[in-house]
Amino acid sequence: QMPFSLDHYHVSEEFGFILPAPMVELPPYYQPWMDIAQHVTDLIYSHMLRSHILKMPLLNTQYLKSHKEQRLAHLALSVMTMGYVWQEGENDTVEVLPHNLAIPYWEVSQSLGLPPILTHADAVLANWKKRDPQGPFDMENLELIFTLPGEDSVRGFFLVTLLVELAAVPVIKSIPVVINGVQCGDAETVTRALEELSQAIQGMTDALKLMHAHVEPEVFYGIMRIYLSGWKDNACMPAGLMYEGVQAEPMEYSGASAAQSSLLHCCDELLGIKHEAKSGAFLNRMRNYMPPAHKRLIQDISLQPSLRDFVQQQASEPLTAAFQLCVTKLLAFRSYHINVVSCFITVPAARARKLRKQDISCQKETVSKAPTALEETGTGGSGIMSFLKTVRDSTQGISLPLNNTATKKSLNGAQLQKMQNPTQQTHLTSNTL
Numbered sequence: 338q339m340p341f342s343l344d345h346y347h348v349s350e351e352f353g354f355i356l357p358a359p360m361v362e363l364p365p366y367y368q369p370w371m372d373i374a375q376h377v378t379d380l381i382y383s384h385m386l387r388s389h390i391l392k393m394p395l396l397n398t399q400y401l402k403s404h405k406e407q408r409l410a411h412l413a414l415s416v417m418t419m420g421y422v423w424q425e426g427e428n429d430t431v432e433v434l435p436h437n438l439a440i441p442y443w444e445v446s447q448s449l450g451l452p453p454i455l456t457h458a459d460a461v462l463a464n465w466k467k468r469d470p471q472g473p474f475d476m477e478n479l480e481l482i483f484t485l486p487g488e489d490s491v492r493g494f495f496l497v498t499l500l501v502e503l504a505a506v507p508v509i510k511s512i513p514v515v516i517n518g519v520q521c522g523d524a525e526t527v528t529r530a531l532e533e534l535s536q537a538i539q540g541m542t543d544a545l546k547l548m549h550a551h552v553e554p555e556v557f558y559g560i561m562r563i564y565l566s567g568w569k570d571n572a573c574m575p576a577g578l579m580y581e582g583v584q585a586e587p588m589e590y591s592g593a594s595a596a597q598s599s600l601l602h603c604c605d606e607l608l609g610i611k612h613e614a615k616s617g618a619f620l621n622r623m624r625n626y627m628p629p630a631h632k633r634l635i636q637d638i639s640l641q642p643s644l645r646d647f648v649q650q651q652a653s654e655p656l657t658a659a660f661q662l663c664v665t666k667l668l669a670f671r672s673y674h675i676n677v678v679s680c681f682i683t684v685p686a687a688r689a690r691k692l693r694k695q696d697i698s699c700q701k702e703t704v705s706k707a708p709t710a711l712e713e714t715g716t717g718g719s720g721i722m723s724f725l726k727t728v729r730d731s732t733q734g735i736s737l738p739l740n741n742t743a744t745k746k747s748l749n750g751a752q753l754q755k756m757q758n759p760t761q762q763t764h765l766t767s768n769t770l
């Protein structure tokens with residue numbers, strides 16, 4: 338059997354799923370798109386975006402040649418679409434996306450295999466540039482190509498998520514090593530690769546922690562979130578959106594969510610995590626919002642012989658410990674993520690509800706600008722907390738017991754405690770929600 342390799346999956350050694358050096362300019366013919374997309378935020382604030390888009394010429398997509406040009410075009414058209422739909426908030430949405438936007442958007446989407454809505458692949462993976470091209474890949478030196486209302490918090494939200502993707506590059510590199518190691522029955526190689534993988538998941542959690550320093554919860558909840566939300570399972574757009582000139586019937590698409598990131602899908606398939614039916618169906622649906630090559634990678638990982646069975650058959654303590662450390666780190670990422678969601682959604686939502694109940698005229702309070710339809714629902718459309726907790730619990734479900742006292746001795750107390758009782762931290766998290 339051919340060794341498993343990352344070639345052909347549009348992932349890079351340096352950037353993983355991130356689009357390397359995205360283009361920042363389209364050919365001059367597409368300047369009418371760029372002129373609007375670069376000013377979406379101001380045009381939304383002045384309530385002029387819809388009228389500008391209605392006057393935009395209908396452009397032909399055949400001059401978009403390369404993959405990077407198409408990704409930039411998709412990003413620009415996505416930002417315009419989100420602004421067009423949500424310019425007036427949840428109470429004055431539109432039923433129709435005008436043909437001069439809808440037709441080219443549909444064509445570019447078809448060509449890329451992405452849906453005609455803003456996705457994680459647009460807003461995060463293809464929406465970055467370096468201020469100093471020779472400088473580092475960090476918060477200070479990174480900038481967004483296009484932004485949406487929410488000022489610095491939008492920048493923080495997309496760029497911190499980008500840094501989580503970057504921290505995960507060693508995860509992606511470990512995948513073929515693990516798969517090929519299992520194929521050859523090489524327990525030592527698999528052990529080392531799983532150790533690297535667990536360290537990289539820890540790096541993802543560390544990067545996620547930056548969210549608190551760069552995003553204000555009230556701004557995220559009260560201003561930004563609506564521009565990320567879609568027209569599927571969304572009470573303020575129950576019929577979906579008609580893409581004029583594309584199809585006579587309205588279509589439904591979920592909004593942008595990091596549930597569309599391929600990272601955790603890859604980890605789940607590699608480690609053999611099986612999600613409960615409803616959560617699994619949601620996550621599977623999110624795969625249709627990924628670049629097709631990334632979706633294919635996840636599918637191909639799922640077709641490999643089971644790593645967990647291999648670990649059990651080998652009965653090697655270091656291998657079992659390395660596998661279990663990956664599970665523990667993934668569980669810790671998901672538990673921390675639940676805390677983040679609590680801080681950025683649950684807490685501000687409670688504040689907004691309280692203000693409404695007290696009937697306080699609260700126009701000054703940013704949280705009260707939030708759409709009520711999204712209160713308990715993620716931008717991807719999920720019922721947030723029950724979904725996230727079920728996903729966390731199925732992660733925990735694949736834990737393997739550690740028996741050997743020598744291995745237990747080699748681990749420090751905290752590591753061992755976490756491995757033996759991975760729920761401990763999780764229970765604490767649940768109590769705070």
Ligand code: HEM
Nearest residue numbers: 498501594595596598601678681715716717718719721728
């Ligand atoms: C302020 C920051 C964040 C908030 C408020 C947030 C919120 C949410 C919500 C509400 C969901 C449920 C699905 C939906 O309907 O959208 C979700 C899922 C998910 N999010 Fe986040 N998220 C944040 C940051 C991140 C980051 C940086 C990542 C890393 C890539 C991430 C990874 C995921 C994953 C993988 C899921 C799917 C559930 C899972 O596999 O555990 N999130 N997020």
